[in-house]
Amino acid sequence: MATGKLLECPFCSFTHSDDYLLSYHVETSHPETGRPSPFTVSESANGRQEDGGSSDEQEGAKDGDPDYIECQCGEFCLLAEFQSHLDMHYAEGTSFDETRRTSADLAVPGSTLYHGRAKSPAMESPPPAPVKEVVSASSHSVTIRTRPKDSSRVRSGKHHNVVQDFFDVLRGSPAPAPKKFTKQITPKEPQRLGKAELGPHADEERMPEWLRRQLEHGARITIINNIGPDGRLTRTESIANEYRQIIPVLAQLCEQDPSVSRVYFCNPNVTHVVKMAKEGGFCGYRNIQMMISYIRDARSEGYQLFQKRLPSVLQLQDMIEDAWAQGFNSMGKVETGGIRGTRKYIGTPEAQALLQSLNIGCKAEAYNDDRELPVQHQLLRAIEQYFLDSQPNLNHKVCRTTLPPMYFQHPGHSLTIIGLEVRANGSRNLLVFDPMFKPSPGINRLIGAQFRTAAPEKLLKAYRRGESILRKYESFEVLKLTARVPG
Structure with missing residues (x-):
């Protein structure tokens, strides 16, 4: 507390x-x-x-x-x-007060953002490394699945891992040698996957009843009544695990961070959807919900299918099973043994199958650690090129675009990419919405406000994934929507 x-x-x-x-x-x-x-x-x-x-x-x-x-x-x-x-x-848990070393300007509700500070044009980046497209020429695509990277390569001997030491103490003996996992490409004859891909509940036939009830009920909904300028009463829904207008807050923070040379953001109409308490590993579904929030609120291709609330986790499971039945990435049914009513992890193939079954254009790309260029550099350069291809205004430090967000998968977890930072030292950070973590009190306080803070990096930390984090993994998958909002 x-x-x-x-x-x-x-x-x-x-x-x-x-x-x-x-x-x-x-x-x-x-x-x-x-x-x-x-x-x-x-x-x-x-x-x-x-x-x-x-x-x-x-x-x-x-x-x-x-x-x-x-x-x-x-x-x-x-x-x-x-x-x-x-x-x-x-x-x-970071609050806004923890970021203020000096007096901050008063927050002004309802202010507009994206008034970029003029900067000199950035140095041209080399073209991104070629990537392997997961989607085949037909609508029924072939995808890859990856296993977690060998944990022995995550930390060198120079970095003390207190969690591993803690477990060593509990066991009363040295930890066993870490398992060596290698990339696995889906064969022609799909095989049942295990815990490395489907998570700790890989063999589950049915989730606990308390969890099913929680998912059926959904997050708490609050109705807010407001009186508009014309005197009319308007009712707005606020859903406890959905946070809108976070991207404008992050844009101001990046503008104020002197370590950021340039930053690119996708369309601001992306809701940060987070998991509910104790629900476990439904991150893949929460990221699909974030993609759908963009489709719905930006009125992108397929928005007519999502006029009201976002589909629930249980509804998404049904939609994925239906997509398999229609022949979209149907090997997923064999690989997972079925996901309806379970806590098995899903990934890029399931998100892709769902979108394709709804005639929503998308393209999946895979990045593998088998080239001379490290995989994290392949990924970061390709994501930067994704934003540059939209021809943003490079005279501004904050480059806003109408691009869709991207579904982002690494072994064991998935996130939603909403932007990319280029640092003053030349390094890059992905900016992501992580469904595992809710916005901090400091971020929540700044929604819809214009503000100044002396330590923006503290509030930005939860949204940044830099090279030091990305280098832990040997492979990544990115799912992009191919239909973009004009403008």
């Missing part, structure tokens, strides 16, 4: 206003020998999982699985990802 004042770690200089996150930091960074953390899954003598959650919450997860760890938020993460996951939770 956030207390409003900074709390200090008794063992180091770390501080945070949320006592839960501070406790989380202490448990993972300063564990006591032999004492299991209440925040993480441990193993008892008989090999069964023990944690503070209910049996329902553990249903479907295999005991003793060394590859995944459950966060208190309900998400299962690869062990190598867990420290980054915690870092995003810290960023998720």
Whole structure:
């Protein structure tokens, strides 16, 4: 629970206003020998999982699985990802006051954005490396699936992994050698995938009933009544896990960050959709919802199909199953064993199949770590070229476009790409909406406002994915909508 004042770690200089996150930091960074953390899954003598959650919450997860760890938020993460996951939770709790070292200007509700500061034209970037298109000439496409990168390559010996050390203490012995996973290309005869691709609930036939009820009910909806300038009463829906107009806030923050040389943003009509409490790994569905929010609100190709609320996770499962039945990426049915009513992970092939079955144009691209150019550089250069192809106004530091967002997959997780930063030092960051994390109190406070802050990088951290993060992976997939809003 956030207390409003900074709390200090008794063992180091770390501080945070949320006592839960501070406790989380202490448990993972300063564990006591032999004492299991209440925040993480441990193993008892008989090999069964023990944690503070209910049996329902553990249903479907295999005991003793060394590859995944459950966060208190309900998400299962690869062990190598867990420290980054915690870092995003810290960023998720950042308030606007924590970013102000000097007095900020008053926020002015209802102000407009995208008044870019004049800059000299950027140096021309070399053309992006060629990528392998996943879509075939026919509407029935062939896609790839990838396994997680060898965790031993994520961190070198120079970087101390406190989470791994913590688990070593719990086990009472050195950690086993990490598994070596390699890229797997879908063969002509599709085969059933496992936990590496489908997550810890890969063998699940039905999700727990409490979770199904939660998904059927959906996030809390609040009706807001407003009186317009003409005196008429208007009613607006506010859905608890949907956040609109985040991109204009990020644009102002990037404008004020001196470390940013230029930034490109997609169409601002993208809703940041986040998972509900304890729902687990439905990130693929949440990213599809974000793509649909753009289609609906920007009135792009297919918007007539989504006039009201976004389709729910359960509805999307039905739509994907229907797409398979129509022959779109139908090998997904065999590979997953079916997803209806389960918590199995989905990825690019499922998002692609759904869109194609609705006659919404899309193109999937794969980036693999088998060329001289590192895969993260391939990806970043290609995404920058995607924005440059729209011929943005390069005289502005903030380059706004009408481009669609992109569905972005790396092993174990998916996100939605909404922009790209070019830093003053020449490096690049993807800007993403991560369905695993909700906007921080600081971001929420700034929606619809004009503001100044002395430390914009703190509020931007949760949206940035730079080379240091991307280099952990050997492959990426990106799904782009091919129909764009004119203008």
